[in-house]
Amino acid sequence: MQNILSVQSLTKxxxxxxxxxxxxxxxxxxxxxxxxxxxxxxxxTTIKMLTTVLKPTTGEISINGFNALKEQDRARASFGIVFQDHSLDEELTAYENIVYHAVIYKVPKKERAERVRKALEIVGLWDRREDYVKKYSGGMKRRLEIARALVHYPKILFLDEPTVGLDPQTRRSIWNHIKSLNQEKGMTIFLTTHYMEEAEAVADHIAIIDHGKIIESGTVEEIKKRTETESLEDAFLKLTGRDIRDENNESGIKMRTIRSMRRRNRN
Ligand SMILES: Nc1ncnc2c1ncn2[C@@H]1O[C@H](COP(=O)(O)OP(=O)(O)OP(=O)(O)O)[C@@H](O)[C@H]1O
Known part of the structure; x- marks a missing residue:
C-alpha cells in the first residue's frame, strides 16, 4: 500500500x-x-502545516505525490478540510454554500451541478438543499461541511475534531458517514478527536503527540500491547500522564464550543 501523505522532520x-x-x-x-x-x-499546528495554512520552520510534506511547500496548488487540490469551527455562510442555502466552494476550487462548470448533488447525497442532505444554513442543527452543519470538503474530489480528507460539541447520536451518524466515505469511496481520512473510544473504533493507525513530539504510533492493538493496557484511553493516560478528558481538556473543549457558538450567534 502506498503513502498518500508523507511527513519528514517537520518542525514549527x-x-x-x-x-x-x-x-x-x-x-x-x-x-x-x-x-x-x-x-x-x-x-x-501540525494540521495547519499539512494543509498549507502555516509554513513549517523546517521539514518536508508530500501529499498525493506533491510537495506541499513547492507545489501548493496541486497539493491543495488533493485534500479537503473540515476545521473545528463552522465556516459556512449561514445566510446562504446549503446548496449555495457547496456551489460557492465548487467555484473557488475551479470545478468545471459543466460538472458542478452533478458533483454538488453527489456531495449532498453522500451526507444525506440533498432533500434539505434549499434550506438556509441558519436553520440547520449542529450535526447537519457538520455534515454540510463534510459535503463541502468533498466537492472537488479530494484524495484525503482532514477532519479536525469532527464531532466535538455534538450529541452522541449525531456523533455516531457523522462517524458512519466518515466510515462509508473511507470504505466505499476509498478516501483516506486524517482526523483528530478527543473521543478516545471513537478513535479506537474507527482508526487503522494512531499517532499520539505530546509536547510537540510523536511519543507513540501504531495500530490500536499494537499500542495497547506495548503499553500493557486494555483500552486506547488507558494507553493515552499511561503515555501522556494526562486523561484526554481531564478538567483542563473538558474546559478546552467547552471554550472552543462556546467560542464557535458565539461566532454563529453573531452571524
Ligand atoms: N501562533 C502561535 N503563536 C505562538 N504559539 C502558538 C501559536 N499557535 C499555537 N501556539 C502554541 O503551540 C502549542 C501547540 O498548539 P496547538 O494549537 O497546535 O495544540 P493542539 O494540540 O491543537 O491543542 P488543542 O487540542 O487545544 O487544539 C501550544 O502551546 C500553543 O500555545
Whole structure:
C-alpha cells in the first residue's frame, strides 16, 4: 500500500517556542489515521502545516505525490478540510454554500451541478438543499461541511475534531458517514478527536503527540500491547500522564464550543 501523505522532520517554531519538534510519519492510502494528543500538544499546528495554512520552520510534506511547500496548488487540490469551527455562510442555502466552494476550487462548470448533488447525497442532505444554513442543527452543519470538503474530489480528507460539541447520536451518524466515505469511496481520512473510544473504533493507525513530539504510533492493538493496557484511553493516560478528558481538556473543549457558538450567534 502506498503513502498518500508523507511527513519528514517537520518542525514549527513560534519565536523561541517550538510547538512541533521534528516529527515524521506516513499515512497509507485508503486508511483512517487518527492524530491524538492533549490540549496544546501540537495537533492543530501540525494540521495547519499539512494543509498549507502555516509554513513549517523546517521539514518536508508530500501529499498525493506533491510537495506541499513547492507545489501548493496541486497539493491543495488533493485534500479537503473540515476545521473545528463552522465556516459556512449561514445566510446562504446549503446548496449555495457547496456551489460557492465548487467555484473557488475551479470545478468545471459543466460538472458542478452533478458533483454538488453527489456531495449532498453522500451526507444525506440533498432533500434539505434549499434550506438556509441558519436553520440547520449542529450535526447537519457538520455534515454540510463534510459535503463541502468533498466537492472537488479530494484524495484525503482532514477532519479536525469532527464531532466535538455534538450529541452522541449525531456523533455516531457523522462517524458512519466518515466510515462509508473511507470504505466505499476509498478516501483516506486524517482526523483528530478527543473521543478516545471513537478513535479506537474507527482508526487503522494512531499517532499520539505530546509536547510537540510523536511519543507513540501504531495500530490500536499494537499500542495497547506495548503499553500493557486494555483500552486506547488507558494507553493515552499511561503515555501522556494526562486523561484526554481531564478538567483542563473538558474546559478546552467547552471554550472552543462556546467560542464557535458565539461566532454563529453573531452571524
Ligand atoms: N501562533 C502561535 N503563536 C505562538 N504559539 C502558538 C501559536 N499557535 C499555537 N501556539 C502554541 O503551540 C502549542 C501547540 O498548539 P496547538 O494549537 O497546535 O495544540 P493542539 O494540540 O491543537 O491543542 P488543542 O487540542 O487545544 O487544539 C501550544 O502551546 C500553543 O500555545
Amino acid at each position: 517554531k513560534f519565536d523561541d517556542f517550538t510547538a512541533v519538534k521534528d516529527i515524521s510519519f506516513n499515512v497509507k492510502t485508503g486508511s483512517i489515521f487518527a492524530f491524538l494528543g492533549p490540549n496544546g500538544a501540537g495537533k492543530s
